[in-house]
Amino acid sequence: MKVHIGENEGQIAPPVLQRARALYVRKVREGTVKNPCYFAMDATRPNDLNDGKSGGRFYTICEAAQTFRVISSGHGSGRNLKGVADFANGRECARNFGNAMDSNLTAGGMYVTGETKTSFKGYYRVSGTKDAALLRSFIQFDGEGETANARQRAIGGHAAAVVAGVCLKKNPESRYANRDGFVPLGKLVEYAxxxxxxxxxxTESDAGQIISMVKDNPTTLYIYPESADIAAIAKAVASGRSLSKSGLYWNESCLKEIGVPKFWPKENLEPIIAQYGKDHPARPLQPIPLCDVP
Structure with missing residues (x-):
């Protein structure tokens, strides 16, 4: 494993690995996990490398088989409640983290994978008049401590794919047709x-591999950073102290981009989101148009 430990691209930072391994060992000892592999994610690293590639920051570690793999993984977009609170994140680096309902934020900490559910997301056109169905699997995560509300927040893992720009196409033979014989048809959007x-x-291929690894065989996922890490980093940045000399870690390129990270605890943010929802009620859903394609 030594060659994979570090802060360079394709490596895992020491504190991320240490905590991920400690969580895995504890859950194995408790009898919760029997899977030979475990996961980690470093959400301080960049995701979008601006060259058409996605940055590797999600790790699959199988010590017995001596395998280590790093893949891309998206972070929470956050939201901008205009005039009230802006906790939105850019594509490349995450500045804002949190565990509030409806915040769309990533919460660092400890998770165990749960059940997998597969659902139909719509049809998309593949060629000519041929359509394919997007069936997307979702792995539920169960958390503890600051991530204890993961199930309530519907936090888990899935392929970065969705069917967008949907219209309704007549297809009564489809098993996914509604009672009027229509199915949703749109464009496949992949947002790894x-x-x-x-x-x-x-990505869809990576999601398939990960889902197969945890099917009926749960394992642990540790996501860095936690709120205490964010607070310590913010304090060090404000005082101009060196992170490495302070025993702290954050990906250097992302820290330059975001300035100071921030954690939004649910106790503070949920009332703000709820009030914003009352003050800005969602517009009534518009009927989905009919498709003008064969």
């Missing part, structure tokens, strides 16, 4: 280099 609603998102 983008952001999520707070979940961990992967």
């Amino acid at each position: 280099g983008g952001r999520s609603d707070g979940c961990t998102s992967w």
